[in-house]
Amino acid sequence: MSKDEADILARAKSRGSHGRQQDEGVLVIRTIAMPADTNPAGDIFGGWLMSQMDLAAGNLAGRVSQGRGATVAVEGMQFLRPVKVGDEVTLYATLVKVGRTSMRIHVDVWARSRFSNDGAKVTEAEFVFVALDESGNPRALPTN
Numbered sequence: 700m701s702k703d704e705a706d707i708l709a710r711a712k713s714r715g716s717h718g719r720q721q722d723e724g725v726l727v728i729r730t731i732a733m734p735a736d737t738n739p740a741g742d743i744f745g746g747w748l749m750s751q752m753d754l755a756a757g758n759l760a761g762r763v764s765q766g767r768g769a770t771v772a773v774e775g776m777q778f779l780r781p782v783k784v785g786d787e788v789t790l791y792a793t794l795v796k797v798g799r800t801s802m803r804i805h806v807d808v809w810a811r812s813r814f815s816n817d818g819a820k821v822t823e824a825e826f827v828f829v830a831l832d833e834s835g836n837p838r839a840l841p842t843n
Contacts, residue, residue: 724793724807727755732786732810743782748808748822749773755790756804756826763794763802764830765841771801776824786810789818800837801829 728751736747753770760768782788789809796803804826811818832838 724791724805725759726789727758727792728788728790730788731813732782732784732788734784737784741784743784743786743788745778748778748782748788749776749824751788751790752776752806752808752822752824753826755792756806756828759792759794759804760802760826760828760830763797763840764828766838767831767833768802768828769831769835770826771829772827774825774827776822778822780810780819780821782810782821783812785813787813787818788821795825797840799839801827802840803827 730751732743732747736743738744753773757768757770787810789811791807791809793805793807794802795805805823806826807823808821809818810821829837830840
């Protein structure tokens with residue numbers, strides 16, 4: 700890793716949501732799973748959860764790239780347990796690696812029943828984003 704890449708990584712890790720850094724990463728999204736988000740079995744649709752994860756990763760990617768970016772890959776997603784209607788869903792993002800134009804961001808998702816104080820991890824995945832210029836072409840990540 701170059702000095703510039705190490706600086707970008709260190710800067711992004713020092714920025715938390717409202718100045719807070721979580722063990723699971725930066726707290727990016729907290730939402731409630733609603734009935735409109737269900738699949739035919741009555742559980743929360745996996746596609747809804749994946750879209751929340753993409754939003755979380757994109758939020759951190761925007762902070763790091765200081766501009767527009769695009770998801771180019773999602774790796775290693777596995778659903779560990781279902782999310783139910785009414786669950787509080789919390790997403791944490793961690794910058795894992797930076798390249799010249801790309802970022803690898805790990806997203807952890809936890810769910811907590813609205814009637815409980817205990818949550819459980821429901822999924823995780825790695826997202827790869829590329830920083831884009833105004834024309835939609837890859838651009839170098841900022842170094843300062």
